Amino acid sequence: MTLKGKLTGDNVLLEKNAIEELHNKSYYGRPKGDNLEVSLTESAFLIYMEKIRVEFEGKEIDFEDFFLKASSLLKNFELFYIVYKDMRERGYYVQPGVTGFRVYPRGGHPGKTPAEFFIFVTSERIPLLLSQLRTHLETVENLKKRLVLAIVDEESDITYYEVKKITLKGTYKLILGKKLSTAILLEDRVMVWNPDASLALQKDGFYGKPMDEGHLQLSLIESCYLLKKGILDIENKNKEVLDFDSFSKSASDIESNFMVKYSVYEKLRNEGLVPKTGFKFGTHFRVYKNIEKIEKIEKNDDKIKLPHSDYLVHAIEEDHVFSLQQLSRAVRLANSVRKEMVFGTVDSHVDFFIIGRMRL
Amino acid sequence: MTLKGKLTGDNVLLEKNAIEELHNKSYYGRPKGDNLEVSLTESAFLIYMEKIRVEFEGKEIDFEDFFLKASSLLKNFELFYIVYKDMRERGYYVQPGVTGFRVYPRGGHPGKTPAEFFIFVTSERIPLLLSQLRTHLETVENLKKRLVLAIVDEESDITYYEVKKITLKGTYKLILGKKLSTAILLEDRVMVWNPDASLALQKDGFYGKPMDEGHLQLSLIESCYLLKKGILDIENKNKEVLDFDSFSKSASDIESNFMVKYSVYEKLRNEGLVPKTGFKFGTHFRVYKNIEKIEKIEKNDDKIKLPHSDYLVHAIEEDHVFSLQQLSRAVRLANSVRKEMVFGTVDSHVDFFIIGRMRL
Numbered sequence: 001m002t003l004k005g006k007l008t009g010d011n012v013l014l015e016k017n018a019i020e021e022l023h024n025k026s027y028y029g030r031p032k033g034d035n036l037e038v039s040l041t042e043s044a045f046l047i048y049m050e051k052i053r054v055e056f057e058g059k060e061i062d063f064e065d066f067f068l069k070a071s072s073l074l075k076n077f078e079l080f081y082i083v084y085k086d087m088r089e090r091g092y093y094v095q096p097g098v099t100g101f102r103v104y105p106r107g108g109h110p111g112k113t114p115a116e117f118f119i120f121v122t123s124e125r126i127p128l129l130l131s132q133l134r135t136h137l138e139t140v141e142n143l144k145k146r147l148v149l150a151i152v153d154e155e156s157d158i159t160y161y162e163v164k165k166i167t168l169k170g171t172y173k174l175i176l177g178k179k180l181s182t183a184i185l186l187e188d189r190v191m192v193w194n195p196d197a198s199l200a201l202q203k204d205g206f207y208g209k210p211m212d213e214g215h216l217q218l219s220l221i222e223s224c225y226l227l228k229k230g231i232l233d234i235e236n237k238n239k240e241v242l243d244f245d246s247f248s249k250s251a252s253d254i255e256s257n258f259m260v261k262y263s264v265y266e267k268l269r270n271e272g273l274v275p276k277t278g279f280k281f282g283t284h285f286r287v288y289k290n291i292e293k294i295e296k297i298e299k300n301d302d303k304i305k306l307p308h309s310d311y312l313v314h315a316i317e318e319d320h321v322f323s324l325q326q327l328s329r330a331v332r333l334a335n336s337v338r339k340e341m342v343f344g345t346v347d348s349h350v351d352f353f354i355i356g357r358m359r360l
Numbered sequence: 361m362t363l364k365g366k367l368t369g370d371n372v373l374l375e376k377n378a379i380e381e382l383h384n385k386s387y388y389g390r391p392k393g394d395n396l397e398v399s400l401t402e403s404a405f406l407i408y409m410e411k412i413r414v415e416f417e418g419k420e421i422d423f424e425d426f427f428l429k430a431s432s433l434l435k436n437f438e439l440f441y442i443v444y445k446d447m448r449e450r451g452y453y454v455q456p457g458v459t460g461f462r463v464y465p466r467g468g469h470p471g472k473t474p475a476e477f478f479i480f481v482t483s484e485r486i487p488l489l490l491s492q493l494r495t496h497l498e499t500v501e502n503l504k505k506r507l508v509l510a511i512v513d514e515e516s517d518i519t520y521y522e523v524k525k526i527t528l529k530g531t532y533k534l535i536l537g538k539k540l541s542t543a544i545l546l547e548d549r550v551m552v553w554n555p556d557a558s559l560a561l562q563k564d565g566f567y568g569k570p571m572d573e574g575h576l577q578l579s580l581i582e583s584c585y586l587l588k589k590g591i592l593d594i595e596n597k598n599k600e601v602l603d604f605d606s607f608s609k610s611a612s613d614i615e616s617n618f619m620v621k622y623s624v625y626e627k628l629r630n631e632g633l634v635p636k637t638g639f640k641f642g643t644h645f646r647v648y649k650n651i652e653k654i655e656k657i658e659k660n661d662d663k664i665k666l667p668h669s670d671y672l673v674h675a676i677e678e679d680h681v682f683s684l685q686q687l688s689r690a691v692r693l694a695n696s697v698r699k700e701m702v703f704g705t706v707d708s709h710v711d712f713f714i715i716g717r718m719r720l
Contacts, residue, residue: 279513282689329642
């Protein structure tokens with residue numbers, strides 16, 4: 001049975017029996033007095049499914065005309081329609097809202113279960129502000145739902161990502177207590193010349209990379225952390241001792257976002273995780289969750305084998321703007337090497353959230 | 361036998377028998393009169409190997425002091441040393457130059473074979489200009505050598521990439537000749553409403569994505585190409601016909617680098633390749649090399665299965681500056697999904713080059 005309705009303003013008002021047929025059975029629209037009010041997105045889908053026929057200014061309009069009309073009335077209508085249709089065809093009950101959809105869990109529906117997901121619909125072309133993502137995340141978490149980003153690409157394919165806050169904890173315990181040695185800041189890395197200190201830093205802390213037997217190269221970030229913890233003294237080439245402030249200033253001259261990266265590194269180390277450079281994955285850090293002390297290390301073996309790392313972590317500032325293409329690349333790469341993509345946001349404190357591909 | 365030398369200026373001058381011992385046998389340095397002149401990088405390595413002892417201002421200096429001294433004398437000395445040592449330890453004969461090293465093939469050496477590679481040494485922190493890369497590529501290709509980038513990351517790990525020009529050719533033949541239909545530009549994509557045209561575009565050209573039965577969504581790029589080839593007419597929502605100039609202007613308003621992407625797309629299509637969006641890989645295009653006409657397509661099956669794509673192609677302008685972290689991520693992702701990472705550079709014409717991880 002095809003039901004009849006009228007396009008008025010931003011909605012379609014359907015005749016009375018639509019309440020029973022479409023709302024009570026399949027959860028389309030919202031009853032409004034004697035009628036059922038359905039959104040433009042729902043209407044387009046219902047016209048396509050031949051469930052309803054819609055009049056505008058006294059004349060019936062077909063799917064094509066309705067689509068064009070809706071696309072003029074509602075910003076991003078095309079995106080909403082593509083995602084809405086996909087979700088419905090996957091068998092989910094969906095309720096349209098202003099920036100996206102509430103989606104009920106499989107087997108659930110309005111009135112029976114609360115919605116499980118909130119789907120935020122966007123296009124690959126629209127940059128995503130971290131602040132905006134945070135707002136969504138807070139709203140959705142207050143409602144005890146899960147946040148999903150549905151990104152429609154230029155060829156109208158949809159990629160779904162789930163975004164959630166995460167608390168990172170690891171099992172590494174700092175066992176380096178006393179001052180080990182004095183290291184020297186070269187051009188953009190730090191050298192430890194003392195063989196015992198080199199070995200202890202590697203073996204007990206997973207710091208640095210041996211240049212050769214007895215000589216350890218540390219990254220600026222690692223050195224800064226060891227300096228702050230009182231494990232290492234650092235001098236410049238003129239044998240002047242550098243304190244935390246002067247070292248981090250030098251490091252920031254070399255790498256402008258040094259302090260942002262450092263804040264995330266420090267937080268990770270303090271929480272018992274072991275971060276190493278993520279350069280080979282195009283990210284700031286690869287991070288190991290469960291690293292215990294390596295009991296035995298051969299003097300001649302300059303390679304310490306670490307196990308598989310768990311996370312790729314990228315440090316970003318509060319005013320960060322995600323290019324969705326870059327986000328897609330980062331998440332895809334992390335997943336292809338069986339790691340999770342985590343962003344560490346730096347403000348007065350450091351928070352983490354994880355973005356993962358979602359298979360609905 | 362440990363040989364003796366003196367640090368003078370930017371080089372170390374070794375005593376006479378070094379010519380026989382180090383140059384003739386192992387291809388270190390350049391004979392200069394009665395002496396052997398070795399570079400700072402070579403000298404540091406030879407001191408570390410305990411092959412030579414070096415005096416400066418009448419006093420012998422040890423490895424640590426020599427390293428510090430060299431690091432003050434030569435910009436990026438640390439990077440050069442790390443890469444030089446790695447290559448020597450892998451058994452290659454290496455000759456240091458100004459921006460990198462000439463490397464001889466395995467089993468080859470100076471005097472016997474020409475150098476095979478030119479290794480350009482840089483740090484992950486230094487942005488790489490496309491123009492600079494082009495210059496290297498041309499120099500190296502004129503010398504009939506292969507260009508290798510050695511990128512030293514903050515933890516002193518080296519990643520080697522080979523860069524080479526590539527001519528892309530595919531087997532797809534354009535069989536769509538006549539005007540098929542009129543499509544309509546919506547917000548940021550184009551709809552083909554005519555079912556026959558939709559099917560032909562999919563089946564014979566691998567264009568677009570079906571929104572549902574009979575309705576095809578085209579990307580801006582695809583539409584622009586079909587418009588230029590005279591296969592499609594395009595109107596805007598007000599039924600005004602758009603020509604190539606007005607369409608590409610509208611598209612550029614939606615996506616500022618549209619014309620750069622379009623130029624690469626057109627070149628690929630004209631060369632018989634089939635490009636589709638690379639969004640899921642965080643790049644402009646995924647590209648199929650060998651696609652023949654799909655003979656049979658079921659009317660109800662709205663998915664055309666394409667085979668594995670061969671390349672990921674990213675369009676860049678002449679003034680592009682590579683972030684090496686981004687480059688690392690792009691190449692790593694491409695390789696992890698068994699594709700090759702190609703950059704399409706847009707100038708008066710379009711050129712392609714490929715960057716791949718290299719295992720030396």
